[in-house]
Every structure is written in structure tokens, then in C-alpha cells.
Amino acid sequence: MTDEPQYLTHPATSRWHDGVTIGERYATDMVVAHPMVPVEELRMEPLAPMLVPEEPRSGVLDPSECWHCPARGREHWIWADEHWHVVGAHDSGLPWIGGLAPNAHLRLDELGPDEVTTMGVVIKRLAGAVQSLDGVARTHFARWGDGSAHFHLAFAARPLGMMQARGWMLELWDDVLPRTDAGLLADHNRQVAAAMAAMSGEALV
Structure with a gap:
């Protein structure tokens, strides 16, 4: 059974x-x-x-199982404001990889006026914060949504000069490259969080 x-x-x-x-x-x-x-x-x-x-995707049948929500995922948050939070990975082959999601358990079609009107500003700020890291050429971000019902965007830092990682290949390289030093990832998480908090919200690392 x-x-x-x-x-x-x-x-x-x-x-x-x-x-x-x-x-x-x-x-x-x-x-x-x-x-x-x-x-x-x-x-x-x-x-x-x-x-x-x-x-059903994760969080559909039981929202309490959603790791984007505060109950399960807050320990991985590096920045948050009233409507949004940023997660920074502790294991990656890239200089930085993470995600942006609303604090509330919402699908894309369920986002309220506050999330809709602030999303573009937060995306711009996070992309700029990641791109300001040493050794980063560009910030990639994308939305698939096949794993979790909770709306989220994936962000990744393309290394400076790494033309083989252009476009959608960057996500593949994240799994192929040797693991980035954990201390460096932690430093980059703190830098991204501080850059976001310099404008609004709170750095959590």
C-alpha cells in the first residue's frame, strides 16, 4: 500500500x-x-x-509543504520586504544563484495589485545587485513554474567572459562546473542582500 x-x-x-x-x-x-x-x-x-x-505541483494539495513560504523556507531567505523575498543558494557552480518570490502563497494569476505593481522594481534591483558582484557579466532570470505552484523567478549570475554560458546554457553549466567555494557564495549572498536593503526591505544575512 x-x-x-x-x-x-x-x-x-x-x-x-x-x-x-x-x-x-x-x-x-x-x-x-x-x-x-x-x-x-x-x-x-x-x-x-x-x-x-x-x-499537482508542490504546494497545490498542501500549501504547508511549500518551501517558498515562510513556514518552511524562511531560513534560506537573504532579503525580504513587505511583499517579496530573495533566496540565495548555498551550493552552486556559478558566482551566485537564487530566486525571487512573493511572501504570500500565490500563483502568477493570483498576484494582487501590490505584488504586480512592485514586481518590476524588485526584479530590476535584484538583477542590478547580482550583476554588481565581482566576476559577473550579466544576470539571467527566468520563470518555469513546473516544480512549485508558488510563483517564483530563478536568477543566476553569468561569469564575466564565459560566452559558452550565454542564454539557456547557464543553468546547465551550474550543474557541470565545480562547486563554488561556500565562503564566496556566503559573501555574495550578503552583498546581494545589502544592495537590496540599501533601497528598501531588510537584509537577513
Whole structure:
């Protein structure tokens, strides 16, 4: 017996789904040839069945399990204000990697007027704080949202001069590169938090 919920699923259908073949191993020539993809070989898994309904993301069935929320995740926060908080990683191959999320347990479509009107300002400030770190050329940020229902943006620092890490390859390099010294990551977390707190909110490290 298992306590995990069981889902009755069926294949997803749409005109797009009709155009792909489940079980097909598609060629990767276009990916390998891309100037921003520093790989010599790439072999994809066969295309897996696309089933619905999808299993609920973290925090959907039980918001108390959400690690973006204060109850579980506050120990990882490095800065916060009334509406937003920043998390800084303690393990990475990059100079800095972290995230931005609202303090309240909200999906993107649930953000209130306060979160919507302040989000752009906070994104700009966090991107600038990360880019000001020594050895950083640019701040990347993105939103996927497939792991957690709690809206969040991922931020990462592209190392200065590392042109192989342009675009979406930076996230791959984070796992490939040797681990950044823990003391350096802690210093960078403090610098990012201080830069954010210099304008508003509170540094938590």
C-alpha cells in the first residue's frame, strides 16, 4: 500500500499533439549546431507519453509543504520586504544563484495589485545587485513554474567572459562546473542582500 495519490490519466490531445510521435527519438542536429550550445554530442530520450491530468505541483494539495513560504523556507531567505523575498543558494557552480518570490502563497494569476505593481522594481534591483558582484557579466532570470505552484523567478549570475554560458546554457553549466567555494557564495549572498536593503526591505544575512 502507498499513501501517494493515484491518478487516472489519458493522453493529452490537441492539433500540436497530433503532430508528434510518442516513442520517437528525435534528432538533435539543430541544437548541437546552435552557436550558444557548447556540446559536441547530444542524444535525447524517446518522446514519452504526454498524460493528463498532470500531477499537482508542490504546494497545490498542501500549501504547508511549500518551501517558498515562510513556514518552511524562511531560513534560506537573504532579503525580504513587505511583499517579496530573495533566496540565495548555498551550493552552486556559478558566482551566485537564487530566486525571487512573493511572501504570500500565490500563483502568477493570483498576484494582487501590490505584488504586480512592485514586481518590476524588485526584479530590476535584484538583477542590478547580482550583476554588481565581482566576476559577473550579466544576470539571467527566468520563470518555469513546473516544480512549485508558488510563483517564483530563478536568477543566476553569468561569469564575466564565459560566452559558452550565454542564454539557456547557464543553468546547465551550474550543474557541470565545480562547486563554488561556500565562503564566496556566503559573501555574495550578503552583498546581494545589502544592495537590496540599501533601497528598501531588510537584509537577513
